[in-house]
Amino acid sequence: MGKALIVVDVQLDFLPPDGSLAVAAGDEIVDRIAELVKDPRWCVVVATQDxxxxxxxxxxxxxxxxxxxxxxxxxxxxxxxxxxATLWPVHCVQGTPGAELAPALSESLQSLECDHHTVKKGYISDREYYSAFNDIWNDHRTELDGLLRKHGVNDVFVVGLALDYCVKNTALSAAALGYRTTILQDYTRAIASDSKSMCNLKQELVQNDITLK
Ligand SMILES: [Zn+2]
Incomplete structure (x- = not known):
């Protein structure tokens, strides 16, 4: 039973204090994700980049x-x-400092003995991406699914930013592709974190067989 950890978009532009599209309190989860990637249960760790x-x-x-x-x-x-859908401030432009992974996460990934990869998304100009598996039209696909299958992954755990956009949509794609899918809530932060938004989000996850814990 291969377990994979997918760390979604923990990039400087999504992090306070300087990110152009900073998710409130996003900086609180960086160190704990940097620890989580070292957990021996993962057969592969994937960090995604917008x-x-x-x-x-x-x-x-x-x-x-x-x-x-x-x-x-x-x-x-x-x-x-x-x-x-929503139009955003300029963020995560290829090759700019804002598109880099948080330094604590990069260092942690480099120290890993287990296999780890980065998967990029959002690099085609005429289409928006939330999921790290595919664009919003489910047309263009990244290499993520193939990578997980190559490692014999059955269980996918998703963390990172932002819970209500790229984390949620990555989890929805994973579940639709047949992976047993869990979002680890303490390792995520949402753009809309009011109780009504969170309630709707939880309902959507349950309806799609995604565990939130
Ligand atoms: Zn983006």
Missing amino acids: WHPVDHISFAKNHGLPEFSSYQYVSPVDRHETQQ
Whole structure:
């Protein structure tokens, strides 16, 4: 029974105090994730990185619209398919300091004896990604699923940032692909952490056979 740990987007742009899209209290989870990656139960550890070109479609600036405004994405595959989603401040631009993993996590990964990988997502300009497995249209896929299968993984544990976007969607993809999926809540932080949002989130996870613990 192979167990994998997926550390989602623990990158400087998502972390206070200086990140351009900092998740509140995100810095509180970095050291504990850096410890968790060393747990001997993992047969593989994967750290994901949001990795955008400067002309990425999710940046409000590229549409001349205010940050955090709502935007109707049109599928690059089927023009009739649309999704309403949020436009973000510029974040995690390829090769910039903000796109780097938190230093404590990098150091910890480098010290590991078990196999570890980084998986990048969000590098195609015309599509948004939340899940580390695929874009929001479930069209382009990253190497993550193949990597887990190669290691004989059955159980996936997801941690990182942000709980209500990339952590949640990575877990939803994992569960849909047939992995037994758990989110370790103490190792995540959400963008919307009010009790109503958390209640809706928990319900969505339960409905999709994802354990939150
Ligand atoms: Zn992004």
